[in-house]
Amino acid sequence: MTTPRGSLRPRPSTLLKRKKTRIDDLGGRSLTADALVRLRRNPVAIVGAVIIGLFVLISIFAPLIAPHDAGAVFPELQRTLRPDSIPGSMPGFPLGSDQNGRDFFSRLILASRQTLIVGVLATLIGLVFGVVIGALAGAFGGWVDTVLMRVTDVLLSIPSLLLAISIAALAARPSQTTVIIAVALVNVPIFARLLRGAMLAQRDSDHVLAATSLGVKRSAIVVRHMLPNALGPVIVQATLTLATSILDAAALSFLGLGDGDPARAEWGLMLANAQAYLDVRPALAFYPAVAIILVALGFTLLGEAMREAIDPKGRR
Amino acid sequence: MLRFIVRRLIQVVPTLLLLSVLLFAWLRSLPGGPAAALLGDKATPEKIAELNTVLGLDQPIPLQYLRFLGRAITGDFGNSLITGERVTTEIARALPATIELSIAALLIAVLLGIPLGYVAARYRGRPLDTATVIGTLVGVAVPVFFLGYLLKQWFAVDLGWFPPSGRQAVDIDATHVTGFAVLDGLITREFDASWDALIHLVLPAIALATIPLAVIVRITRASVLDVMGSDFVRTANSKGLAPSTVRERHVLRNALLPVSTTIGLQTGLLLAGAVLTEKVFVWGGLGTLLAQAIERRDYPRLQAVVLLGALVYVLVNLLVDLSYAIIDPRVRVR
Numbered sequence: 110m111t112t113p114r115g116s117l118r119p120r121p122s123t124l125l126k127r128k129k130t131r132i133d134d135l136g137g138r139s140l141t142a143d144a145l146v147r148l149r150r151n152p153v154a155i156v157g158a159v160i161i162g163l164f165v166l167i168s169i170f171a172p173l174i175a176p177h178d179a180g181a182v183f184p185e186l187q188r189t190l191r192p193d194s195i196p197g198s199m200p201g202f203p204l205g206s207d208q209n210g211r212d213f214f215s216r217l218i219l220a221s222r223q224t225l226i227v228g229v230l231a232t233l234i235g236l237v238f239g240v241v242i243g244a245l246a247g248a249f250g251g252w253v254d255t256v257l258m259r260v261t262d263v264l265l266s267i268p269s270l271l272l273a274i275s276i277a278a279l280a281a282r283p284s285q286t287t288v289i290i291a292v293a294l295v296n297v298p299i300f301a302r303l304l305r306g307a308m309l310a311q312r313d314s315d316h317v318l319a320a321t322s323l324g325v326k327r328s329a330i331v332v333r334h335m336l337p338n339a340l341g342p343v344i345v346q347a348t349l350t351l352a353t354s355i356l357d358a359a360a361l362s363f364l365g366l367g368d369g370d371p372a373r374a375e376w377g378l379m380l381a382n383a384q385a386y387l388d389v390r391p392a393l394a395f396y397p398a399v400a401i402i403l404v405a406l407g408f409t410l411l412g413e414a415m416r417e418a419i420d421p422k423g424r425r
Numbered sequence: 426m427l428r429f430i431v432r433r434l435i436q437v438v439p440t441l442l443l444l445s446v447l448l449f450a451w452l453r454s455l456p457g458g459p460a461a462a463l464l465g466d467k468a469t470p471e472k473i474a475e476l477n478t479v480l481g482l483d484q485p486i487p488l489q490y491l492r493f494l495g496r497a498i499t500g501d502f503g504n505s506l507i508t509g510e511r512v513t514t515e516i517a518r519a520l521p522a523t524i525e526l527s528i529a530a531l532l533i534a535v536l537l538g539i540p541l542g543y544v545a546a547r548y549r550g551r552p553l554d555t556a557t558v559i560g561t562l563v564g565v566a567v568p569v570f571f572l573g574y575l576l577k578q579w580f581a582v583d584l585g586w587f588p589p590s591g592r593q594a595v596d597i598d599a600t601h602v603t604g605f606a607v608l609d610g611l612i613t614r615e616f617d618a619s620w621d622a623l624i625h626l627v628l629p630a631i632a633l634a635t636i637p638l639a640v641i642v643r644i645t646r647a648s649v650l651d652v653m654g655s656d657f658v659r660t661a662n663s664k665g666l667a668p669s670t671v672r673e674r675h676v677l678r679n680a681l682l683p684v685s686t687t688i689g690l691q692t693g694l695l696l697a698g699a700v701l702t703e704k705v706f707v708w709g710g711l712g713t714l715l716a717q718a719i720e721r722r723d724y725p726r727l728q729a730v731v732l733l734g735a736l737v738y739v740l741v742n743l744l745v746d747l748s749y750a751i752i753d754p755r756v757r758v759r
Contacts, residue, residue, distance in 0.1 A: 263443040266742075267735040270697030271715075273733045278719055279454060356568055360701055363570045364719050380571060384705075387578050398571045405566035413562070 143419040144341075154414030160407030168221040175215035180371075182211055207379075207393055217396055222244035223368070223375040224355055224404065227289055231354040234293035235329055236347050239300025245307025246301070247339070248331040258305065264298040273357055277366040285368040285375075291352045303346055307339035341419045348412035352405040359401055376401050429750050437743060444735055445497060448728065449490050455724055502732075503725035507717060512729040515714060521605045522592060522710030526702070527695045529630035534637035535688060542645025542684075543677065549650065557642060564639035569698050573705035575633040580628060587628050590707040629706040633698045637691040644687045648680040655679075680751070689745030696734045 148154045167174065207213045264272065273291040280287035286340040311317055312335065320330050359377030361367050367378045376397040383393035496502070502512045545557040581589035652658060653676055661671045696711075703712030711730055718726040 259439055259443055261449060265438055266440060266444065267731065268693035268697040268740045270700065271731045271734045274700070274715070274719060275451060275727060278453070278722065278724075278727060352566065357564070359568050360570065363568075363701065364704070364716060365720060377568075380568065384570075384574050387566055387574055388582070391578075394571070394574070398568065401568060401571075402563070402566045408563060409562055409566060 130276050140370075140378060141341075144335055144415075147418040151414045151418065153410050154273065154418070155415060157407050157410030157412075160403055161411060164221060164404050164407060165225065167218060168225040171219050173220040175212075177212040177215040182209060207383075213393065213396075216379065220374040220376045220379060220397065221400070223251050223285070223403070224358075224377070225375055226353065227285065227292070227353045227358045227375070228355040228404075228408075230289045231292035232296060232347055232350045234289070235296025235317060235354075236343070237351065238293075239297045240304050240343060242297065243301040243304030244308060244331065247305040247312065248327075250312070253303070257301070261298040261301045264294075265302065267352075269295045270357060270360055273361060274364065274366065277361055283361075283366045283369050285373070288358050291361065291366075292357045295357065295384075296350050296354065299345060299350065300346065304339055304343050307342055308335055308359070311335040311339050329376070342416075345412055345416045345419065347410055348415060352408035354414070355401060355405055355408075426750065430747060433746055434744060437739060440739060441736075443740075444732070445494055446490070448497075448732060452493070452724075452728065464568075466594040482510050488623045497732075505718075505726045506723040507721050507726070512726050515726065516711065516729060516733060519710045519714050522708055523696075523699050523703070523712060525605050525709060526626065526629055526699060526708060527692070528635060529626050530633035530695060531637065531688070531691065533630055533634040533693065534625045534641050537634075538638045538641030539645050539681070539684060542642040543649055543680075545642065546646045546649035546653065557646070560640040561643050564635045567635065568701075569632060569636065569706055570701040572635060573629070573702050576632055577705060588625050589628075592622060592625050592709060593720075624734045629702050629708060632705070634694065636694055636698060640691065640694075641684065641687060644682050645680065649676060652676050652680045685749060686745055689742050692741040693734075693738045696737065 128350060182295055207216060242257050243263070246254040267275075273295045276294055277283060277287050278293035316338075317330060317334055320334050325334070355377075356369070358375075362375065362377035363381040363384075367381070379397040380394055380401065383397065386393050442593065487694050500513050504510060505512050505515055508515065541557060545554045548554050580586050589662070658671060658675050661675050662668075666675075699708075699710065700712040700715050703710050704716045707713065711733070714726060715730045718730065
């Protein structure tokens with residue numbers, strides 16, 4: 110076992126310093142470095158990372174790739190719409206029209222942005238609040254811990270989609286913001302629980318005892334010694350949460366609680382709206398569905414590979 | 426053992442109380458206040474003021490909360506804005522449909538998931554294992570409602586093997602006893618009704634089962650691998666026990682402990698998934714009630730269904746914990 114980073118840092122004396130270089134000379138690797146090495150060797154992680162990389166690239170350059178606006182309705186496409194047929198590919202419109210005479214290809218590309226925004230923001234907000242709550246509970250213990258964890262438990266006792274639904278339904282008019290808030294709130298208790306557990310494990314560990322006995326301030330112990338070592342599982346969970354957030358947002362769209370702005374394209378909403386045209390033109394549902402599945406899969410693959418990589422059991 | 430049960434039961438009380446506080450806060454934050462939400466489209470300032478007095482919303486908040494708690498305990502969640510019926514009556518009528526669907530899905534997930542997870546673990550690293558693991562990852566990534574539509578389109582519309590929606594054919598003359606369509610047919614010996622209900626159940630149950638199935642397969646696989654690497658299995662092997670005895674008595678029995686917890690946790694997923702699945706297959710259970718409530722912003726109904734979901738989840742997990750204590754003596758001591 111290597112000591113976690115930063116554990117010997119507070120009073121830099123020459124003695125401690127020399128000891129540290131000696132350990133480094135022995136070629137020991139920190140947990141993080143070790144995990145990264147194992148991650149790079151894992152094909153599952155690479156596949157996941159490639160999918161996510163492509164997805165992020167597409168969403169960044171979406172306005173350059175997409176030939177048209179997401180909300181633009183084209184009369185020449187609208188004219189070809191029939192109740193029993195929606196035209197496929199034609200010049201200028203690579204994937205043809207959607208059910209409203211808009212360019213399907215552009216919408217598909219531009220939607221990656223909305224999906225990325227919703228997924229990342231919902232995860233990030235959930236992460237930040239969850240980490241703060243979990244860190245407070247884990248650092249203080251006692252009644253702070255009891256109160257915070259009781260509330261967390263109650264939130265966890267409501268099935269996540271039902272919780273998201275009840276929050277999203279509070280908005281008089283659903284929008285992208287309400288979707289993000291609803292999904293983010295569902296994520297808060299998950300992160301809080303996770304971080305608290307990791308912090309508790311840290312609190313009784315030797316390096317925290319060492320820091321305490323060296324007279325390091327409590328706040329410094331929490332922020333510099335406990336938090337960094339407890340973050341591993343949280344990062345893994347965040348990667349997995351990105352997948353579930355995107356799926357939850359799609360489910361909210363399907364239930365009519367999604368972004369109501371027709372000018373914006375979002376895969377969940379496109380999929381939900383295309384269900385009625387499954388007979389006429391299945392591609393309208395298929396492409397957004399495949400996109401959602403791929404992105405969710407990418408985050409899940411990477412997350413699972415990371416979970417395996419940071420598991421000390423896997424260290425050989 | 427008894428002390429464990431009592432302690433675990435007492436632990437549920439603060440959870441439920443906090444849940445009621447959250448629910449109360451949720452009601453207070455309804456757009457335009459609870460009265461406006463209750464009245465829906467018919468809301469005028471006078472009517473809102475009138476209803477506020479009737480509901481006691483002009484009284485101090487703590488008092489309001491106590492009254493709300495009193496009503497909640499007696500099961501009074503008001504009337505649905507859509508039908509005007511008491512919400513609890515509506516739910517009682519819809520509940521058997523959802524329970525039937527959930528049980529069918531859980532059966533599929535457990536009966537398929539445990540063997541599949543076990544086999545994958547036994548042949549770890551072989552193509553079968555890899556395929557299973559990939560399958561579980563993809564299974565979790567597919568939106569439930571999309572899978573529902575796919576199944577419906579392929580097996581009901583294109584192939585015509587199964588009915589596309591509903592719980593029972595309209596022209597079937599079925600007597601209703603319990604509300605569980607399959608069971609009713611068996612009780613009244615109307616086997617054609619039972620069969621009809623059963624084939625209606627197939628597609629929605631498969632759609633609903635995918636995510637719990639994937640989760641159960643993965644937990645079983647991980648758990649079996651864990652137990653296979655443990656010391657007592659090595660001991661059992663080295664003292665010359667037959668491999669089949671080791672597998673059945675040592676590995677499988679111990680590996681199933683975490684799986685039983687997971688099955689309890691699946692109830693939450695099932696309830697949430699039922700909302701989506703029922704909408705696709707027009708199932709007429711709780712999910713359909715909820716979907717309507719969302720569309721029309723029927724808050725009393727929404728509130729009652731979500732609360733019921735939370736209650737079921739809490740109770741099922743309580744049962745799982747208790748059963749865990751029966752299976753594993755170590756839990757009782759803690």
